[in-house]
Amino acid sequence: MLIAQISDCHIQADASPLDALANPSVTLSAVVAELNALPVAPDVVLATGDLTNDGTVAQYAELSQLLANLNIPLLPLPGNHDDNDIFCQVFAQQLPTSLANGHCSYVVDDYPVRLVGLDASVDGLHHGDFNDERAAWLEATLAEQPDRPTLVFTHFPPFASGLVFMDISGLRQIERFRQVITAHPQVRLVVTGHLHRTVSTTIGTAGVAGCPSTFLQLGLDLRPGRGSFTNEPPGYLLHRWAGDCFVTHTATVCDKDSFDLSDFATQVVEGVTESNDYLPGR
Numbered sequence: 001m002l003i004a005q006i007s008d009c010h011i012q013a014d015a016s017p018l019d020a021l022a023n024p025s026v027t028l029s030a031v032v033a034e035l036n037a038l039p040v041a042p043d044v045v046l047a048t049g050d051l052t053n054d055g056t057v058a059q060y061a062e063l064s065q066l067l068a069n070l071n072i073p074l075l076p077l078p079g080n081h082d083d084n085d086i087f088c089q090v091f092a093q094q095l096p097t098s099l100a101n102g103h104c105s106y107v108v109d110d111y112p113v114r115l116v117g118l119d120a121s122v123d124g125l126h127h128g129d130f131n132d133e134r135a136a137w138l139e140a141t142l143a144e145q146p147d148r149p150t151l152v153f154t155h156f157p158p159f160a161s162g163l164v165f166m167d168i169s170g171l172r173q174i175e176r177f178r179q180v181i182t183a184h185p186q187v188r189l190v191v192t193g194h195l196h197r198t199v200s201t202t203i204g205t206a207g208v209a210g211c212p213s214t215f216l217q218l219g220l221d222l223r224p225g226r227g228s229f230t231n232e233p234p235g236y237l238l239h240r241w242a243g244d245c246f247v248t249h250t251a252t253v254c255d256k257d258s259f260d261l262s263d264f265a266t267q268v269v270e271g272v273t274e275s276n277d278y279l280p281g282r
Helices: 024-037 057-067 084-090 132-144 164-168 174-182 262-275
Strands: 002-006 044-048 074-077 106-108 114-118 150-154 187-192 199-203 206-210 235-241 246-252
Touching: 002 024, 024 057, 024 235, 044 114, 044 150, 044 187, 057 084, 074 114, 074 150, 114 132, 132 174, 174 199, 187 235, 187 246, 206 246
Parallel strands: 002 044, 044 074, 114 150, 150 187, 187 206
Antiparallel strands: 002 235, 106 114, 199 206, 235 246
């Protein structure tokens, strides 16, 4: 199974000072085109929040128009920049009919890996909260299928990244979240947005992957009180489930020169096959 992840599109309907670095509609359009053109098509695309910049009707109209070009099933979650009510209306066709009470959390059981989307956003606040309601929902949801490989996707990272101003505006009650994940080892991967950077860590036996933005990346500056956007290329993640583990690839969307190694790769594969020495997955 191949799972793509996009995040933090921050679509706007009007001009912005950040247009001097990049335009979010242009960069998302480029990411969508690249996902559609991948030689191995993802089974699904997870969109982990902050899909618009201010949660306005006009911004969601622009977002919908851009995502309409995506040829792969989409599973979206809101972030702190989204408006949950409008979000649920706009994505009514993509979201399951059964959502958690009071938040846009849900489960999809249609794939070899169980996909659990956790909405920890709080209307009107910049941070997320793994409160009693969310904790009870996630615990009960994971307990339903303790032996099924599971991926949990959410917006807010359940760890301190060292980007202090983002950590402060991140997830409240992180330790509570980590305890739930650790207690359910069938969770093999947790994927998040919010940080506008590729970041990786672990929780218990689960890997954790933070996704780059389809718009602008945050500068890698770990000094408190500092922050910046950079025009590093827009990006996305590919999470490949190999039947026993996830392998995550980071991709950037930009002009790329390449040198074709297909003949050499074919020789390697054919030589290994003939010798019966090693094949991936053995």
